[in-house]
Amino acid sequence: MKIGILTGGGDCPGLNSVIRAVVRKALNNGHTVIGFKDGWKGIIEDTTITLDRDAVSGILHKGGTILGTSRTNPYKIEGAVDRVKTTFRKTGLNALVAIGGEDTLGVANKLSQEDLPVIGVPKTIDNDLSATDYTFGFDTAINIAMEAIDRLHTTAESHHRVMVVEVMGRHAGWIAAHAGIAGGADVVLVPEVPVDLDEVCDMLKKRHARGRNFSIVVAAEGAQVKNRDLTKDIPVDQFGHKILGGIGDYLTKEIEKRTGYETREVVLGHLQRGGSPTAFDRVLGSRFGVKAVELVENKQFGQMVSLRGTKVEAVPLEQGVARLKTLDMELYETAKVFFG
Secondary structure: OEEEEEEOOOOOOOHHHHHHHHHHHHHHOOOEEEEEOOOHHHHHHOOEEEOOHHHHOOOOOOOOOOOOOOOOOHHHOOOHHHHHHHHHHHHOOOEEEEEEOHHHHHHHHHHHHOOOOEEEEEEOOOOOEOOOOOOEOHHHHHHHHHHHHHHHHHHHHHHOOEEEEEEOOOOOOHHHHHHHHHHOOOEEEOOOOOEOHHHHHHHHHHHHHOOOOOEEEEEEOOOOEOOOOOOOOOOEOOOOOEOOOOHHHHHHHHHHHHHOOOEEEEEOHHHHOOOOOOHHHHHHHHHHHHHHHHHHHOOOOOEEEEEEOOEEEEEEHHHHOOOEOOOOHHHHHHHHOOOO
């Protein structure tokens, strides 16, 4: 069989472990593998590289993706879907493994419904894909955020400051909640719970009144302030997503104005995506890649690999992209125990 593979959307620690696993498993079983460069753009334009053992040697520990990525949406480009189908025929593909988040897998699901042999592998550092307990990249992201928060504690305490740490999380506060709890944040703000600035500032004032003259506030980039739209007039990408950023700056200015405490902002941004993946993400990515090839061999197309408990299973792609998995409020209640 000839298997194609692509990585779409934002880069993510652990992508190379999936690519490596797909290639090694496929080659061991007598298949050939080609990689499409830069996500759906690569299959639209038929830009490929051969993936053999040498191509995937030494990539397990590397961040990013050796295939490159983009946020290209074939369903937003005239004639692009037909070009995808032409590439399938021209290259003699028997199957395509698409690795990505809600957007990449949303395209994969649509193509599958048009009878193309597609398998999905879920990827997002936000951990917001339904039908899987965890996605690879998330563990690396929260560890990077936690380490940053650990480092900020000492400088915040030394200068008697409030530090506002903006982390990723467009629609879901998984990174903010996990990193906030692990890093000992004094307030955690997530997209699922509208921010009440009066309440936040009251908590900080009470904390300072107890003699704790510094504070750490962790805010997901998608956190929303009550009665305030911080995303107005922001342009969108091909999937309709606004390029977020600005909640940290807004909170920093408002907290300092309302409390009088010196306040500084730190935006972690793409630092959370970069660098070497954790052991957990390397193992999970490897397991996902091996399972994807097994689904191809069994002709279980239209499926997505999924972590359920400790088992890697298959679920329909349409379940994986049916809805976003927002933060478990029980976890947020745990985080709130440590507020203030």
